[in-house]
Amino acid sequence: MALVRISLIWAGYAFVVGILLAVASVFVHVYQTPRDRYPSVTFTCVIAITSLLATVLLLPVDVALVSSTTSSKLGQRKEWATQDEVDKITYSLTVFYYVLYSLDTLLCLLGIPFAYFWYEGYDEGATETDQQTAGRRFWGALKYTMSFITILIILFLVGLFIPASRDTNGINLDYFKRLLNENRGERALTFVLAVLMTIGICLYILYTSTGLALFPINLMKTAPSISNPRLRASTAVQLETNREQQRQVEGRCTGNPDLLSSKDRRELDTLAREERTLIQRQRLVEEAQGEGWSCLTKAWFKIEAVFRPFKLLGGVLLVLVALLTWVSMLLTAVDKAENSICKNLCGYILGHVGIFNPFNWALVQSANIFPVDYAIFTMLVLFFFCSSVAGIAAVGIRFLRVRVFPIRQGHTSPQALLLATDMLMLIILAFNYSISMLVAPQYATFGPQSFCDRAPESPLDQSDCSNNKQFIKPCSVLADNPAAQQVCTPSIGSTLLNSVTLNFPFFGVVFFWAQFLFLGLYLVTFLAVLFRSQNFGERQLDEDAEEAEEEGLLATTDRRFNVTRQDITGRASRSGRSDN
Secondary structure (H helix, E strand, O other): OHHHHHHHHHHHHHHHHHHHHHHHHHHHHHHEOHHHOOHHHHHHHHHHHHHHHHHHOOHHHHHHHHHOOEEOOOOEEOOOOOHHHHHHHHHHHHHHHHHHHHHHHHHHHHHHHHHHHHHHOOOHHHHHOOOOOHHHHHHHHHHHHHHHHHHHHHHHHHHHHOOOOOOOOOOOOHHHHHHOOOOHHHHHHHHHHHHHHHHHHHHHHHHHHHHHHHHHHHHHHOOOHHHOHHHHHHHHHHHHHHHHHHHHHHHOOOOOHHHOOHHHHHHHHHHHHHHHHHHHHHHHHHHHOOOOOOHHHHHHHHHHHHOHHHHHHHHHHHHHHHHHHHHHHHHHHHHHHHHOOOHHHHOOOOOOOOOOOHHHHHHHHHOOOOOHHHHHHHHHHHHHHHHHHHHHHHHOEEEOOEEEEOOOOOOEOHHHHHHHHHHHHHHHHHHHHHHHHHHOHHHHHOOOOEEEOOOOOOOOOOOOOOOOHHHEEEOOOOOOOHHHHHHOOOOHHHHHHHHHHHHOHHHHHHHHHHHHHHHHHHHHHHHHHHOOOOOOOHHHHHHHHHHHHHHHHHHHHHHHHHHHHHHHHHHHHHHHHHHO
8 A cells, every 4th residue: 555655656657747847848939039049058957957946846735745654633644654664765765855956966967057058159150061060069168168167066065074064953853963063965955956046036035026926917918919900000000190291301401301400300310210110010019910810810819818907816826826825925034033042053953843834834734645635736836936037038048137138938048048048947946945034934844744752551552642632733843752752754855955054054045035035036026026016018019119120130141141242252163163
């Protein structure tokens, strides 16, 4: 029976990984520029996102496996769950976590940079003339990736030799002793993860908090394009006004452009550029409203309009989920600040949940019926992921307030997609901590496990609370009853996260106080977005129109360059033949 249950849990995890692979593929496909789809970029982005999401969603499997060894109704271990069997489960989970976290680190610091430089090193002209081979391109990408390899080596060396904290404020608990890594290799990986999570926390505060507020509200406010004829009408009016102004300016010269003053000529050029933008916008509006599309596409637009109320309802539900998550995080943050057993000395580890947390309670209760808790946890993680994507799309990739790359559906360059994927990996590491340590701390640590808080009749027997249910208590780090040590098994995922904050308390302090910045920025953004006026996408269409115009100019320039190159090549070949 135990083997069947464990197999079903792992089968559920495999199914979820398949869903994550589909989610990552859809994300990459939707945001990639259709004309710039490169297999190496697509593969790297999909694998990187899937790997890190799979790491986060290993936690419910972790909780289910360690909880399967106990009976939460009796507060006892099951007969088959000997210490050897429990150790086998925890060891396999530990290996799985370390493999996934190592893969995530390599993809974040090496895989994505290499893919970026591999793409940047591509030269179509040199490839056509056999001046650039795959080997040269590989070594060129590897040369630039060496800097990231150096950074990774330095981080591991620092993690190997940096002294870990040993000050736990006089608290001598077995749980804390297990968290203090004696293995230098584990401590090095823990340090690298702490550094990456610190970077991710900064991105998480900016992008995820913004996206968490924007994503549900935009889902409610965004109307289907087929139900928005006003934009098309306003564009037509602006285009007619523009052309009338051009006719007035041209009328000043009585048909002879040479008679125009420099001021009138500049005005005419400006109006001509605006006309091209408006024409592009009009074309995009017509395409967005289904004109020129097949009957199937038009039917899809109509179906989207019909199901508009359900989209609105989904947005409302997501707003409620976001607010519930915000409240849960705030309650746990206050609980940690007041009741953490060692405060900043251990990164505000919470020994016992002292303030009721609605999200935590829901997950703990649903954990008794696997995979209900897994479904809830997966939807929460995907909600955070989609919100992070929405935040990156809204803010863009910036450097000192300057937008370096825009992230937009169907208009994201390969370089921007790789950078966005790297940012998402760091953000996922950050909200992995937030979800596990603030949204659902009890669930992430012990799940539904409980113990019988009574002395056993004999040292070899388990405590019996079958007739005294009031003595059955949830497992806790602070439980001093030996029965708790025998029954309760903390999840490996929470143990790894707590080991980061206990071995390196500085990072734990940063992680903890950063949550208040996240909560504050979310609240400000939510209120700002909630009361802003409806935008029918004119700005977005103008950006699309300008981009289409630029692409047209680039395409024209590229064609001219190719013709010139062919002429030169042709002359060279003809001269070569004449020399022979």
